[in-house]
Amino acid sequence: xxxxxxxxxxxxxxxxxxxxxxxxxxxxxxxxxxxxxxxxxxxxxxxxxxxxxxxxxxxxxxxxxxxxxxxxxxxxxxxxxxxxxxxxxxxxxxxxxxxxxxxxxxxxxxxxxxxxxxxxxxxxxxxxxxxxxxxxxxxxxxxxxxxxxxxxxxxxxxxxxxxxxxxxxxxxxxxxxxxxxxxxxxxxxxxxxxxxxxxxxxxxxxxxxxxxxxxxxxxxxxxxxxxx
Amino acid sequence: xxxxxxxxxxxxxxxxxxxxxxxxxxxxxxxxxxxxxxxxxxxxxxxxxxxxxxxxxxxxxxxxxxxxxxxxxxxxxxxxxxxxxxxxxxxxxxxxxxxxxxxxxxxxxxxxxxxxxxxxxxxxxxxxxxxxxxxxxxxxxxxxxxxxxxxxxxxxxxxxxxxxxxxxxxxxxxxxxxxxxxxxxxxxxxxxxxxxxxxxxxxxxxxxxxxxxxxxxxxxxxxxxxxxxxxxxxxxxxxxxxxxxxxxxxxxxxxxxxxxxxxxxxxxxxxxxxxxxxxxxxxxxxxxxxxxxxxxxxxxxxxxxxxxxxxxxxxxxxxxxxxxxxxxxxxxxxxxxxxxxxxxxxxxxxxxxxxxxxxxxxxxxxxxxxxxxxxxxxxxxxxxxxxxxxxxxxxxxxxxxxxxxxxxxxxxxxxxxxxxxxxxxxxxxxxxxxxxxxxxxxxxxxxxxxxxxxxxxxxxxxxxxxxxxxxxxxxxxxxxxxxxxxxxxxxxxxxxxxxxxxxxxxxxxxxxxxxxxxxxxxxxxxxxxxxxxxxxxxxxxxxxxxxxxxxxxxxxxxxxxxxxxxxxxxxxxxxxxxxxxxxxxxxxxxxxxxxxxxxxxx
Numbered sequence: 001x002x003x004x005x006x007x008x009x010x011x012x013x014x015x016x017x018x019x020x021x022x023x024x025x026x027x028x029x030x031x032x033x034x035x036x037x038x039x040x041x042x043x044x045x046x047x048x049x050x051x052x053x054x055x056x057x058x059x060x061x062x063x064x065x066x067x068x069x070x071x072x073x074x075x076x077x078x079x080x081x082x083x084x085x086x087x088x089x090x091x092x093x094x095x096x097x098x099x100x101x102x103x104x105x106x107x108x109x110x111x112x113x114x115x116x117x118x119x120x121x122x123x124x125x126x127x128x129x130x131x132x133x134x135x136x137x138x139x140x141x142x143x144x145x146x147x148x149x150x151x152x153x154x155x156x157x158x159x160x161x162x163x164x165x166x167x168x169x170x171x172x173x174x175x176x177x178x179x180x181x182x183x184x185x186x187x188x189x190x191x192x193x194x195x196x197x198x199x200x201x202x203x204x205x206x207x208x209x210x211x212x213x214x215x216x217x218x219x220x221x222x223x224x225x226x227x228x
Numbered sequence: 229x230x231x232x233x234x235x236x237x238x239x240x241x242x243x244x245x246x247x248x249x250x251x252x253x254x255x256x257x258x259x260x261x262x263x264x265x266x267x268x269x270x271x272x273x274x275x276x277x278x279x280x281x282x283x284x285x286x287x288x289x290x291x292x293x294x295x296x297x298x299x300x301x302x303x304x305x306x307x308x309x310x311x312x313x314x315x316x317x318x319x320x321x322x323x324x325x326x327x328x329x330x331x332x333x334x335x336x337x338x339x340x341x342x343x344x345x346x347x348x349x350x351x352x353x354x355x356x357x358x359x360x361x362x363x364x365x366x367x368x369x370x371x372x373x374x375x376x377x378x379x380x381x382x383x384x385x386x387x388x389x390x391x392x393x394x395x396x397x398x399x400x401x402x403x404x405x406x407x408x409x410x411x412x413x414x415x416x417x418x419x420x421x422x423x424x425x426x427x428x429x430x431x432x433x434x435x436x437x438x439x440x441x442x443x444x445x446x447x448x449x450x451x452x453x454x455x456x457x458x459x460x461x462x463x464x465x466x467x468x469x470x471x472x473x474x475x476x477x478x479x480x481x482x483x484x485x486x487x488x489x490x491x492x493x494x495x496x497x498x499x500x501x502x503x504x505x506x507x508x509x510x511x512x513x514x515x516x517x518x519x520x521x522x523x524x525x526x527x528x529x530x531x532x533x534x535x536x537x538x539x540x541x542x543x544x545x546x547x548x549x550x551x552x553x554x555x556x557x558x559x560x561x562x563x564x565x566x567x568x569x570x571x572x573x574x575x576x577x578x579x580x581x582x583x584x585x586x587x588x589x590x591x592x593x594x595x596x597x598x599x600x601x602x603x604x605x606x607x608x609x610x611x612x613x614x615x616x617x618x619x620x621x622x623x624x625x626x627x628x629x630x631x632x633x634x635x636x637x638x639x640x641x642x643x644x645x646x647x648x649x650x651x652x653x654x655x656x657x658x659x660x661x662x663x664x665x666x667x668x669x670x671x672x673x674x675x676x677x678x679x680x681x682x683x684x685x686x687x688x689x690x691x692x693x694x695x696x697x698x699x700x701x702x703x704x705x706x707x708x709x710x711x712x713x714x715x716x717x718x719x720x721x722x723x724x725x726x727x728x729x730x731x732x733x734x735x736x737x738x739x740x741x742x743x744x745x746x747x748x749x750x751x752x753x754x755x756x757x758x759x760x761x762x763x764x765x766x767x768x769x770x771x772x773x774x775x776x777x778x779x780x781x782x783x784x785x786x787x788x789x790x791x792x793x794x795x796x797x798x799x800x801x802x803x804x805x806x807x808x809x810x811x812x813x814x815x816x817x818x819x820x821x822x823x824x825x826x827x828x829x830x
Contacts, residue, residue: 146258151542152262155501159498159504164257190501193501223257224257224259224260225261227262
């Protein structure tokens with residue numbers, strides 16, 4: 001018995017030394033794959049030209065917004081924007097503004113975008129259009145599919161890991177989900193991977209074929225992992 | 229309106245799928261949630277009770293037994309007031325059939341097996357987790373009725389925080405506590421001191437001697453470092469020392485000094501995303517010394533626990549580990565001994581999840597210096613029938629290793645085998661709305677090879693400890709909880725039949741029926757609450773039957789400002805007279821007033 005104790009102790013000590021000393025398991029770095037992101041245009045209902053006051057309003061509103069998103073979203077979106085070569089900084093603000101500003105401002109933002117990105121028309125000749133009802137149908141379809149496949153990694157539960165990961169993905173015209181990548185890490189590789197795996201499992205959204213009408217759609221999907 | 233004019237390069241957030249439409253409602257992101265698991269609960273398959281810090285502060289209990297007894301199925305028997313010998317019968321099992329841990333370190337002494345619950349000051353406790361059912365496979369000996377893990381307080385939020393409290397009550401009860409903690413990204417440290425003194429009351433009904441008081445001073449300290457590579461190291465120490473007055477067999481006043489402590493050095497690391505490992509060196513001490521003679525009993529135990537969690541894939545979560553224990557038990561008195569015992573164990577558990585189905589398979593081999601190898605196992609199944617309804621079934625075995633007293637004490641036999649149990653359990657949990665929750669569990673726990681002292685030969689005064697006893701406890705438990713607006717309510721009930729199968733009698737001091745309930749109302753600065761315990765009649769030694777009783781504790785709290793609170797508690801508000809042990813006193817209506825400094829962040 002005495003020898004088996006010593007053996008246990010030795011084996012355990014050796015293993016722990018190996019684990020504690022030799023392996024560097026510093027926090028996982030963000031997975032950022034700045035592969036090609038094709039963006040989708042959605043049209044503003046209002047066709048009013050941008051006025052000076054509205055632009056001013058936009059800037060005022062955008063300032064706090066920028067602060068909010070700068071810490072996580074900005075570094076991620078930048079490489080994407082670089083690829084598109086000619087996007088100015090005002091666009092960076094507007095990308096994430098709609099999520100955070102009040103409804104009337106959103107109109108203004110959109111209008112600003114319209115003018116800013118007009119020059120890209122030629123780069124992307126096949127711009128699909130989506131009606132509000134189509135997008136929400138597609139969303140609920142996605143949500144249903146995800147509800148079946150999303151899971152919380154049990155090791156993350158044990159360790160008390162929480163966070164939000166932003167995933168970009170494309171719904172192809174044939175309904176398949178492609179270009180699935182993390183654009184904003186939760187800070188934990190395990191949660192990021194779980195989100196990717198979950199979306200991978202969805203594979204196809206049959207309903208999208210009819211809804212998208214031959215075009216593809218790029219989406220950013222925030223996934224929040226939270227412990228109750 | 230919906231025609232497109234110009235292309236727009238915008239990353240389309242699903243959270244607001246169509247930001248351009250001003251009236252579009254904002255859609256939520258995908259939200260994946262899970263229930264934060266309690267430290268002791270590795271699975272959601274066994275019945276669990278969690279007593280939180282909030283419950284403890286509201287209840288104002290002066291000892292742990294007071295907290296436990298307001299949950300049906302946790303019968304307490306004690307020989308007097310605070311600090312007196314306390315026995316816990318979890319689901320009708322014996323008092324040495326519940327494993328008590330402090331911060332995951334076994335607290336039961338090796339001499340008698342029953343833990344000194346009376347010496348743990350609630351002021352040091354963050355949370356109590358009670359897992360019912362056989363849990364020897366993960367935790368080893370004594371976990372026949374269940375496991376109770378008492379988690380000491382830790383600073384929670386970053387920065388330096390302090391709390392303090394002072395209480396005075398009848399029977400010259402004086403309580404004091406001070407607690408300071410610092411938490412940063414890398415370091416954390418804390419020190420807490422608490423004193424809990426009372427003059428008490430005469431412990432026995434037939435006594436004409438004075439009060440039997442109790443003094444308890446405890447400290448809890450920890451220091452932890454979280455290194456850059458994720459390795460977490462913590463050194464912690466909890467101890468409780470004091471003096472307890474009691475009456476001996478012939479009603480003479482006696483007192484004893486006690487010391488209990490648990491120290492641990494814990495390393496935790498996440499070598500990979502899917503692998504967590506923890507290595508814990510712990511030392512416990514349980515010491516009792518009589519002041520009127522030289523009798524004493526003492527246990528010290530050094531344990532090395534190595535536990536690993538490995539999430540093989542989405543379906544399999546493996547827990548495996550090794551536990552090496554070296555225990556020294558010393559007794560001076562009626563029968564004296566000084567022995568060292570080593571126990572080693574290896575265990576593995578697979579927690580399997582396939583959609584709505586969850587399985588738990590676990591096995592342990594314990595190698596004890598004297599009785600050799602003993603295997604225990606658990607097999608459990610959970611089925612999420614609907615999002616609101618979960619069905620559970622399980623079967624498992626557990627054991628209790630013979631204690632120092634069993635092996636070397638009066639009539640002791642070092643060759644004794646462990647007491648063993650086999651439990652079958654069926655249960656359901658139903659949560660129809662977010663405000664209500666129901667639970668039901670039925671269990672059948674057969675325990676055999678119980679160690680009894682037997683006269684050999686019959687009629688002589690020569691006793692031998694033998695593995696002969698058999699008990700069987702069948703029961704059903706109900707739970708209900710409610711929380712809505714300012715109201716919180718809980719109710720638990722148990723119907724059980726704890727029988728000694730050898731002579732077909734009821735096991736002593738355990739009620740066949742008990743009901744507990746609590747009701748709390750919070751409004752603005754005020755909070756009022758009530759806790760009720762109704763217990764059926766119980767058998768005691770010498771064919772005495774202890775009458776059924778109902779006792780109610782009332783408590784109220786008023787926030788003086790954001791940091792200070794004044795609280796009051798009226799124990800046994802209706803002055804019910806009852807006995808938990810024949811001829812031993814229980815507290816009458818008793819008032820306690822407390823002032824608490826508890827800023828947020830602790």
